[in-house]
Amino acid sequence: MYYIVYGLLYLVSLLPLPLLYVISDGIFVLVYYIIGYRKNVVMENLNIAFPEKTKSEKIKIAKKFYHNFIDNFIEAIKMISVNDKFIFKHFTGNFEVLNELYKTGKSCHILLGHTFNWEWGNHAAGLKMDYKFLVVYMPIANKIVDRIFYNLRTRGKTILLSAHHMRRDLMEHRNSQYALALAADQNPGGPDRAYWLNFFGRPTPFVTGPEKGAKTGDLPAVFCYIEKLRRGYYDLKFSIGEQNPSKLKQGELTTRFVRYLEKVISIQPDMWLWSHKRWKHQWKPEYSKLWVDNDEPNFTEPYLNVVYETRS
Secondary structure, three states: OHHHHHHHHHHHHOOOHHHHHHHHHHHHHHHHHHHOOOHHHHHHHHHHHOOOOOHHHHHHHHHHHHHHHHHHHHHHHHOOOOOHHHHHHHEEEOOHHHHHHHOOOOOEEEEEOOEOOHHHHHHHHHHHOOOEEEEEEOOOOOHHHHHHHHHHHOOOOOEEEEHHHHHHHHHHHOOOOEEEEEEOOOOOOOHHHOEEEEEOOEEEEEOOHHHHHHHHHOOOEEEEEEEEEEOOEEEEEEEEEEOOHHHOOOOHHHHHHHHHHHHHHHHOHHHEOOOOOOOOOOOOHHHHHHEOOOOOOOOOOOOOOOOOOOOO
C-alpha cells in the first residue's frame, strides 16, 4: 500500500508548481468554506492574540493562514521529485550565523515555532549548515503517511529524533557536534510541569525541555523563524538567543523566546499554526511557583486578588 500511495504522490509532484498552487487554491475552498476545518479554533486563537484587530482583519489573517497551511502540504509533496537546486532557489537563510557558531566547537539548540514551510526549511538547513542537524519530530499516527514524511525529512542530512524517545536517541550523538532543532511552542504534557508566562496577553504554559537542555550543557540557544517572501519562496532567519544559557536564571531563556515568538508572529501572523489549541490550559493559582515571566500574570476573575510567587 505504501508504494501505491507514494507512487501516486510522486506523479502529483511532477506537476509544475504553479499548477500545484491552483490545486491548493481549490482545496482551500473545500477546507475553509465547506468543511470549515478547525475554523472555530483558529478564530478563537486570533481573538485572543489580536483583540485590537477588527473582525474583517482577523478573517483576512485566517484565510491567508489556510492558504499557507494547504500550501505547506502541497510543497511537501513537490519535494518528492525535486532536486536540491530547486530547494535552494525557493528557500534561503542566513546559515552563516550557525556556521560561525560551529567554529566555536560547541553544539547548539535551535528554538523555533510552528511557522511555514518547515518541510523545505528542514531540508535546506540540514544541507547548508556545518553542524550535524538533529530534529525532534512527532511520529504521525498513520504509518504510511509517517513513512513518507520520514523519508522526505531525512532525504538530505537531517537526522530525526522521535519526540517519544528523544533523550535516548540523543545519547547516540552526545560526543559529536550537533545542532538540535526543537519546536519550543509545543503545548506541554501537563500544565503543572511547565513554565508559565504571558503569551499575547494571556497566561500560557510552555515546555521546559528546550531551556533545561540548553542550560544543562551550557549550549548556545539560537532562535529562528521563517519569513515568506512570496508564494513558494521563503527565508530562514537565525539569531543568537543566548551564548551561555547556564548563566541565566530559571525561565529567562524561555521568556526571551516567547517575546521573540510574539514579535515574529505579529510580523506575519498568517505564517503561524493557528489551528492548534495553544491556550487550552487554564491558569490556576497553584501554578504560581511555575511563573517565570518578568511581568505578573494577565488574568480575569476569580484570581484578581491572588498573590503570585516567581522563582529565580
